[in-house]
Amino acid sequence: MILRFVARRATTLAVTLLVASVVIYGALFLAPGDPATLLVGGGKPPSPALLAEIHHQYHLDEPFVQSYWRWLAAIAHGDAGQSLSYKDSVTHLLADRALNTLFLIAYATVLIVSCGVTLGTLGGLRGRWVEHLTTVVTTTLMAVPVFVSSVLLIWWMSVRVGWFPAYGSGTGFTGRLAHLTLPAVALAASWIAYVAQVTRSAVRAELASEHVQTARGRGIPERLVIRKHILRNASGPVVSVSGVAVAGLIASCAIVEQAFGINGVGALLVQSAAKQDLAVVQAVALVTVVAFAVVNTAVDLVTAALDHRIPLGERA
Structure with a gap:
């Protein structure tokens, strides 16, 4: 099966x-x-x-x-x-820029999963005011487009405060970490809100479920109820939406790379399209589709493995 x-x-x-x-x-x-x-x-x-x-x-x-x-x-x-425009092989152009894009997507993924799941779990488990605050924050983040959040972060964190560089991708691990923090936050912001809302809904649904009430009635410690009965059963939709978020990062990283001057694959796609360099556009588009499809397939497999309540043969 x-x-x-x-x-x-x-x-x-x-x-x-x-x-x-x-x-x-x-x-x-x-x-x-x-x-x-x-x-x-x-x-x-x-x-x-x-x-x-x-x-x-x-x-x-x-x-x-x-x-x-x-x-x-x-x-x-x-x-x-x-x-034709870069006078170089397309494979070399992609390889030269892939590390910056992979680092950016990985950084944004860590932010999405850690911040989104934490916010959603707190909103689902804590009192009403925490849930309302989480809803306000996530709704605000979802309403701000990526290019707007990029401009706001550059103006605030780079120009006004001066905590992070506003341009380039840096060199080495620490250099990339410093240069790609703002781009990763801009790329992840709306997806953090999306993951948080799905996590909160899943946690709230598990809180009201019969097996959780039974576990509490048997006197099982609350921390074990939360870890084994609530978070574990809520992990299916959380993993699914997190996978969709990662796939969405692949499609939207070009905007952030252009805004922050990152020498990545997404920026290469935009620049090559402007120059009508179709060999590069074809290759980047194919790589993007492959990455998107592979991530979605992997998420389907992981979600199916986590959801033991439905037989594999009945899953879409």
Whole structure:
């Protein structure tokens, strides 16, 4: 049963990635005009010789299916092509920026899980005023867009107070930690609120459940009731929403990287799109989709493993 469930999720993931790769590569051919002129850019029309060279280099003179499989096979072997604007291989560009993005996402994930679960648990377990305060704080955080929170954090924590640098990604662990604190907070703020609200609702639902009342009636210490009967049973939706949050970070980190001048993959996507460097855009978009799909699949598997109340065969 478990192997069947894992196999079904793996098949869904493979099909999703295959369809996404077709869409991403096909966007080059769906763009108005000749894709070669988009690759060249500039104000003057390119010469026929240059267009022919680009057609040959990017296999645009081949049928779509043939050129698509050639591109996909090259991607599978770690070759994402050459960037026209950066004059470098796309794989090298991604590798050079991946560490900053991974550090930023990991930092934001730690903030989301620790702060979100703590706020939600306190709001669910404590008195009414704590619950109201948690609701006000989380609602406010959810209402502030990422780019607004980025500007506010730069103005307050960097310009006014001077506690954190406002630009760049730093070097080394401590340098990255200092430079990426504000970007991580801006990236995580709204997701902290989302995780806190889901955690609070899950904890409140478990508090009113029959098994918790039975455990308390049997005289089990309150700390054990909270740890074994409330938090453990509330972990399913919390893990699920935390996974959605991490996947959301992958999609939204470009905004924060641009705002704070971080040399990351998200900023590379924005810059390459502005320069119509489609080889880079295709590669970054594919990496983003792969990461998003893999995280969601992993969350599905973890959530299914935690929720023993539903048989694996009945889970969507």
